[in-house]
Amino acid sequence: MLETEFCGLKLKNPTVLASGILGTNAALLKRVVREGAGAVTMKSIGPREKLGHPNPTVIEWEHGLINAVGLPSPGYQNIESEFAELKNCSAPIIASIYGASVEEFETVAEAVAEYKPAIIEINISCPNTKKEGQIFGMSPEMATDVVSAVVAKTGKIPVMPKLTPQAPKIADIAVACEKAGANAICAVNTLGPGMLIDIEARKPILANKFGGVSGPAIKPIAVRCVYQIYRAVSIPILGMGGINSGKDAVEMMMAGASAVGIGTATHYRGIEAFKLIADEIKQWMKEHEVKSVKDLVGAAHD
Numbered sequence: 001m002l003e004t005e006f007c008g009l010k011l012k013n014p015t016v017l018a019s020g021i022l023g024t025n026a027a028l029l030k031r032v033v034r035e036g037a038g039a040v041t042m043k044s045i046g047p048r049e050k051l052g053h054p055n056p057t058v059i060e061w062e063h064g065l066i067n068a069v070g071l072p073s074p075g076y077q078n079i080e081s082e083f084a085e086l087k088n089c090s091a092p093i094i095a096s097i098y099g100a101s102v103e104e105f106e107t108v109a110e111a112v113a114e115y116k117p118a119i120i121e122i123n124i125s126c127p128n129t130k131k132e133g134q135i136f137g138m139s140p141e142m143a144t145d146v147v148s149a150v151v152a153k154t155g156k157i158p159v160m161p162k163l164t165p166q167a168p169k170i171a172d173i174a175v176a177c178e179k180a181g182a183n184a185i186c187a188v189n190t191l192g193p194g195m196l197i198d199i200e201a202r203k204p205i206l207a208n209k210f211g212g213v214s215g216p217a218i219k220p221i222a223v224r225c226v227y228q229i230y231r232a233v234s235i236p237i238l239g240m241g242g243i244n245s246g247k248d249a250v251e252m253m254m255a256g257a258s259a260v261g262i263g264t265a266t267h268y269r270g271i272e273a274f275k276l277i278a279d280e281i282k283q284w285m286k287e288h289e290v291k292s293v294k295d296l297v298g299a300a301h302d
């Protein structure tokens with residue numbers, strides 16, 4: 001009932017751990033798989049070792065989270081042991097990469113491809129970085145340059161650019177990525193940058209001042225983005241942004257997602273979020289006599 005396929009991979013259910021959330025080491029990724037995720041995404045791997053921003057880096061507010069972690073990474077030079085530990089993982093591993101230039105994306109992609117992850121996610125949408133990871137996902141031309149460079153280095157491994165909801169015409173970015181050789185689209189990254197101020201301290205709360213907004217607040221934007229992308233491309237979409245329940249996941253699949261990313265929900269519902277959301281999808285399907293999750297994909301389109 002919940003089994004599905006994404007980009008040629010078999011998933012036991014359509015829930016996928018989003019990048020940057022619990023994906024910072026192999027032990028946590030494996031734990032998320034044990035907790036029921038259909039696939040897991042690693043924290044984005046960058047061109048060099050990087051500490052990230054000082055605390056506070058993540059804050060809960062009324063309708064979601066805001067974060068500026070600062071793309072901390074061991075660097076592609078130091079990831080061998082993590083991948084070795086992930087070898088016997090029972091669910092597909094999605095590696096995520098970032099760079100501040102096309103050349104950096106190429107270098108990281110080539111190194112990461114050696115470890116043969118199931119998919120390589122290309123983070124062209126981080127809202128927080130100034131020099132590193134400038135938002136390539138804002139223009140079809142920049143997205144094309146990065147995706148085609150990565151595709152040339154990754155052989156048979158499918159590549160999946162992660163898009164920003166800030167793109168003025170997100171469907172155009174998705175089309176450019178598909179033309180450049182992308183095998184799937186991940187949509188969407190956090191929205192932002194946003195900002196919160198501690199009025200007693202009269203200071204921005206995040207050390208970085210600005211951060212990416214996630215959670216229930218962005219769900220309508222994420223659903224709209226996925227809906228528009230689905231109409232424009234024929235490659236599968238990993239839909240995410242504010243999915244907190246089985247009903248949210250059903251909605252995202254009806255917009256056109258073949259699988260759904262879970263991130264901020266792990267904050268609200270714990271690491272059990274994957275199993276809880278998968279069970280809720282199943283329950284909804286039973287009540288509505290839907291036999292396969294595949295029948296939900298794109299169901300809201302005319």
Ligand code: DHB
Pocket residue numbers: 020067068069070071072123125126127128189190212
């Ligand atoms: C960070 C990276 C992202 O891609 C994002 O959406 C939010 C935060 C970061 O590491 O700061």
